[in-house]
Amino acid sequence: MLENLSTGAADAFSLSALAAVLGGILLGYLVGVLPGLSRPAALAVAVPITYSMAPISAIAFLVGVTKASAAGGATGAILLNTPGEPSSAATCFDGYPLSQKGEGTRALKVALYASVFGDLVATVILILMAAPLATVALMMGPVEMTAVMIFALTFIAALSGPSMSRGLIAGIFGILVSTIGLDPESATPRMTFGTVELLDGIPIIAATVGMLAFTEMLFQAERYRTRTDRKDTAHTQITERERRLFWSDIKRVAPTTVRSTGIGIAAGIIPGLGPTIGAFLSYAVAKKTARAGDQFGQGDIKGVAATEAADNAVLPASLIPLFAIGLPGSVSAAILVSAFMLHGVVPGPLVFEQHPRLIYGIYVSMIVASICMLIVGRVGLTFFARITRVPIAIIIPFVFLFCIIGSYVERDSVFSVLTMIALGALGYVMQRFGYSVVTFLIGFVVGPLFELSLRQALIVTNNDLTQVADHPIAVGFLIASLGSIVLFLKRGDRGA
Amino acid sequence: MAQEHERIGISRRSLTTASVEFVIVGGASLIFIFWIAPRYIASGSNLGLAPDMLPIACAIAIGTIATVQFVRAVFVPARADSKRRSSALVLGLIVAAVTSCLVIDAFGLIAGGAVMTGSGALLLGERRLLALLAMTAGGASVMFLVVWSGL
DSSP: OHHHHHHHHHHHTSHHHHHHHHHHHHHHHHHHHSTTOOHHHHHHHHGGGGTTSOHHHHHHHHHHHHHHHHHHHHHHHHHHSOOSSGGGGGGHHHHHHHHHTTOHHHHHHHHHHHHHHHHHHHHHHHHHHHHHHHHHHHTOOHHHHHHHHHHHHHHHHHHSSSOHHHHHHHHHHHHHHHTOEEOTTTOOEESOTTOGGGGGOSOHHHHHIIIIIIHHHHHHHHHHHHOSSOOSOOOOOOOOSOOOOOHHHHHHHHHHHHHHHHHHHHHHHSTTTHHHHHHHHHHHHHHHTOOTTOOTTSSOHHHHHHHHHHHHHHHHHHHHHHHHHSOOOSHHHHHHHHHHHHTTOOOSTTHHHHOHHHHHHHHHHHHHHHHHHHHHHHHTHHHHHHHTTSOHHHHHHHHHHHHHHHHHHHHTSHHHHHHHHHHHHHHHHHHHTTOOHHHHHHHHHHHHHHHHHHHHHHHHTTTOGGGGGGOHHHHHHHHHHHHHHHHHHHHOOTTO | OHHHHHHTTOOHHHHHHHHHHHHHHHHHHHHIIIIIHHHHBOOOOOSSSOTTHHHHHHHHHHHHHHHHHHHHHHHSOOOOOOOOOOHHHHHHHHHHHHHHHHHHHHHOHHHHHHHHHHHHHHHTTOOOHHHHHHHHHHHHHHHHHHHHHTO
């Protein structure tokens, strides 16, 4: 491992990789600070920028975007009560009151330091856990892998929205759409409708950009239009009372930060939970374990630390199932899969044998990104605070433009752009009816792997389902899937 | 029946929505199973899994879940979505994106970029000529950078 880390470090410290990390961090901060553009949407739009980059620089760039957007999301939440990211919404609870008290800068500092801490610790956990888990995963056969994927999709479907049934439909629909194109074994065209462009299947970037960024901008535009108060941001001049962070503050916040990092890591590893649930859960736990004198909800730096540490710990932790078994646990991880595949790397347990240098290079880049995030965040604290004032009416048309660019450059064809727009419109309709686009995308990304595993599983079991009983791990996951369906349905399918 | 629905808290609107949803999702599954799959997927004799097996299995699963969901919607109260929507704007933005896509095909990226940002700003309510021109020029500039960088 140390040898791999040192060779990976050599790649990660190359000028191009460092520049990519820095570029990603700057772009990520910009995205995080600007209200309206979420992390997955920004990540989807950023993937095409990496076409001409080397794999290590490309992934480092995207990791930078993801990490910094998570950290940057707190700026709007604290200063304007407008979270740049859904996962930063919980930061508003204490961040905004702090800003109203004239302690905005102090809150921003706590958010930054907690973010970097959560992110760094989760990255170390990723480095320590992914490779051993991949070794275990390699011992699993196609029957077990199929069962694991069924379990993960069920879990994600249950957690991705108010209705489990709609989540399941969305996930299965994602798998169905992923089958468009040539059959991997017989090269039989499937649902190509005589269109040559569809022989390669639905372009993955068009799907992610359309379903995430395009759809989200449609919703933002709708919200902007229906808002009675057309003011883009509410600026009130508040005199800063206290900007510094004292040692006593750090000592007070440290236990909350550590505990929240743990919650964020758990939320990252468990498929479907994601940063928003992680942040809210962490805030709830912090509030529940409050000590005398804590002022949660009225402007307490502990509240800011709790949400930001958890939020930032999620991404590195969500890469653990991705690297170990090839299963994206969150939508950001699913988009990273598309980036990996664009550069000829298929994430999964074999990646440690086939591309050890790249993976360890990514690990080192992630640590570099955390340090860059700290420096950029600290130096640009005031600057980023000013960016929050860019009106949403300017952001929306430009994000649409970036969606078009992103899908166009994937195949240099207008067909990709039209596919992206069609999927964007579909995503809008799906979301209006409560169907999760996140589950759809995860189904779409794991679809080919699921089909391959299912095909191999059927060969192994000789098309006899009773032979699954000979695979106890698979049986365990299938029972867990059924159990989670029953459990979540019992708790109430609120949107059905 | 309607009175019973009112009594258990299901508004007529939410039941209508559930019915429409069921007709759309369930109907689409049936269309897929009986029309799209037989016509557009050639069934082969693959080892393990025929080319049409997974898509059809997915469609059956979707149809089944949609049916279960509809049955539940009849008996379990659901909240109707009462948010104000601006569908005209959404439709307008989709049309603007398609138009800019066609402009890209006919006249190139720079013209398409200008159309997207200009029409987008117009649809979002921007009426100041200078601001509209700035947005249009901004879109064209971004596309110029894309062409120039060879991305």
